[in-house]
Amino acid sequence: MPEIEVTHVGSLPRTQEVVDFIFARERQEPCDQAAFDAAMTKAVSGTVKRQVDAGVTIVSDGETSKISYATYVKDRYTGFSGDSPRNAPADLKLYPTFLKRLAESGGTPKYARPMCTGEVRPKDNGELEKDIANLKAAMTAHGAPRGFMNAASPGVISLFLQNDFYPSRVAYLAALADAMRAEYEAIVGAGLDLQLDCPDLALSRHMLFNDLSDDEFVKIAASHVEALNHALENVDPAKVRIHICWGNYEGPHVCDIGMDKVFSTLMSARARYVLFETSNPRHAHEWTVFRDRKTEIPDDKILVPGVVDTTTNFVEHPEVVAQRLDRFIGIVGADRVIAGSDCGFGTFAGFGAVDPEIAYAKLAALSEGAAIAGQRA
Structure with a gap:
């Protein structure tokens, strides 16, 4: 038997002190660095304990210290200043009354998104090392046998x-890719799994x-994976997870590209673990893509389908x-399936629908x- x-995508709700x-x-x-560091250490410990108590077997630090999963790099790398233009997803533009409601209700997070205006190089501020040590x-302390740490991909940056x-x-x-390489290698070098x-x-x-x-976009996506694979060339793929999603927000999602279109690109990444959405109503049917294209799934890939949604407060029945x-066990076997979430529960600090x-x-x-599922596999 x-x-x-059991794992999840990475981000979890942060305490108000952390936010x-x-x-x-x-x-x-002005910030008291010692107080900041102490708050992060305490919060990560609490976050890991709650994961262990909930039955999560592959835990994260909840991305506790990061403002968001992508823009945190502005604090750890040189070359970013000013502000980037905001561009709402196309599906929300199709429903302007809903977009207006989201904005007026505080349903869209507000945080700095600087442009790249100079050479991107790592800063020597020790933030990554502190995150690793805290996790x-x-x-x-809480008996978690395995952990992972998130990092932004070149494409999402x-x-x-x-x-x-x-x-x-x-x-x-x-x-x-060149700038992020050291971060990726440090996470794996510390004995953690790396999630991109x-x-x-x-x-x-x-x-x-x-x-x-769609076909033109797939070429763009392939170039993103090529850059990512270059950054990972010294990392064992068995220690790498990749997460793809269509945006962790409640919305119509009628403009989402289909999994079938990006499937081959996703499978080409140097990552053993593939995390993807299968719970939300726009992508729940796409388990059939994996069924129908089973022969295109490399034998060393482990599927981590999102089997709980991260945009609603329904608690899924076990x-x-x-x-x-x-469904996925029937495709690749129980030894190649891990239970995951559609996306994160705290993608941006202080913001989350759940x-x-x-x-x-x-x-x-x-x-x-x-x-x-394990009992009947």
């Missing part, structure tokens, strides 16, 4: 922090590349979770459902 491992510290730094207000200490320095998109991606967040492989189709055909997992307590209830349901 196989045991189905206050992060936004004080975002506003460039490893919390894992030891180029989506949110747009280029105004390098001569071309390709040159910018190459520079980002790559919504640029799907979300950017209806955010930045509306004027292209049997629903199990049934969703059953109540923090309900987020952990969803993780508990995820664990219970994985146990059911």
Whole structure:
């Protein structure tokens, strides 16, 4: 009877103390660094404990110290200043009354998105090392056997922090790949799994590349994976996870490119673990893509379908979770399936559609459902 491992995409709700510290730094207000560091250490420990208590077997630090999964790089790398243009997803533009309602209700996060205006190089500020130390200490304290840490992909950085320095998109991606390489290698070198967040492989189709055909966009996405693979050339793919999504927001999503279109590109990444959405109503049917293209899934790939949604406060019944997992177990076998979430529960600091307590209830349901699926596999 196989045991189905349980994980999630990475970000989790942050405490108010953490949010206050992060936004004080975002506003460039004076900050007591020792107090900031102590708050992050305490919060990561609490976050890991709650994951363990919920039955999560592969934990993260919840991206506690980061303002967001992509724009945190502006604080850790040189070359970013000013502000990037905002561009609402195409599906929200089709429904302006809904977009207006989101904006007026505070349903869209507000944070700095500078442009790339100079050479991108790592700063020596020790932020990554602190994150790694906090996660490893919390894992030891709370008995978590395995952990992962998120990092932005070159493609998603180029989506949110747009280029105004390098001569071309390709040159910018190459520079980002070279700059991020050390971060990726440090995470794996510390004994953690590395997760690359790559919504640029799907979300950017209806955010930045509306004027292209699907086939033209797929070529862009392939160039993003090429840059990512270059950055990962010294990293064992068995330690790498890649996450693709179409935007972690409640909305119509009628402009989302289909999984079938980006499937081959996704499978070409140097990553053993593939995390993707299968719970939300726009992509729940796409498990059939994996069924119908089973022969195109490399034998070493492990599928991590999102079997709980991250944009609603419904807590999935464990049997629903199990049934969703059953589909993928039937395709590649129980030893190549891990239970995951559609996306993160705290993609941006201080912002999330799901109540923090309900987020952990969803993780508990995820664990219970994985146990059911394992028992009948």
